[in-house]
Amino acid sequence: MDPNELAKAFVEHYYSTFDTNRAGLGNLYQEGSMLTFEGVKTQGSQNIVAKLTSLPFQQCQHTITTIDCQPSGPAGGMIVVVSGHLQLAGEQHALKFGQMFHLMPTPQGSFYVFNDIFRLNYG
């Protein structure tokens, strides 16, 4: 699969899952995975899902503006950088965000998220 197509498919899957069934994101992380959400680090699939499902908003919708990807080295990983807007239910203005995923291959030929760094872009 073309890396750009793979990155786009991952991004669409990630945010549609986030916006409709956040607990389902657990399948995308493993025990060594790390999330930094607004500067706060969380490690491991279970802890990451607990963090994501306890964020102080229930309904949201992500809109993607840009997707960039590069191979991350000989281990077959891929870095995906996303920018976009996050609309929270009941809020007038969407928030801008940037997010970076480092995807690593699984033995089954799929990918999981090893690194995940999320930041809102204020002002």
Place this chain on the structure above:
Amino acid sequence: MDPNELAKAFVEHYYSTFDTNRAGLGNLYQEGSMLTFEGVKTQGSQNIVAKLTSLPFQQCQHTITTIDCQPSGPAGGMIVVVSGHLQLAGEQHALKFGQMFHLMPTPQGSFYVFNDIFRLNYG
């Protein structure tokens, strides 16, 4: 060295070099390094420096807002994600940007930039 301190030192070195002696950034990249600048990919230290020194602005100043870092895997690499503002000489308003660096260790105990993805954050 503490990873957060290392990331901060790298970021300060990178942007102070960018703002004062852009051609000096060549030492931070190697032949396998890749830059994606506003969606355009460039590979290799020499090509990356040619790209950075030919950008349509000469004088600029980066101001950093956030730095996040995580270890990128068993190869000893480190992912550094930066957000900040870029002030161009003669322009009234600073531009917001986001940049991701994947640093890989050298045999000499230092780091080089393997992946570099830069995006301006418009509107």
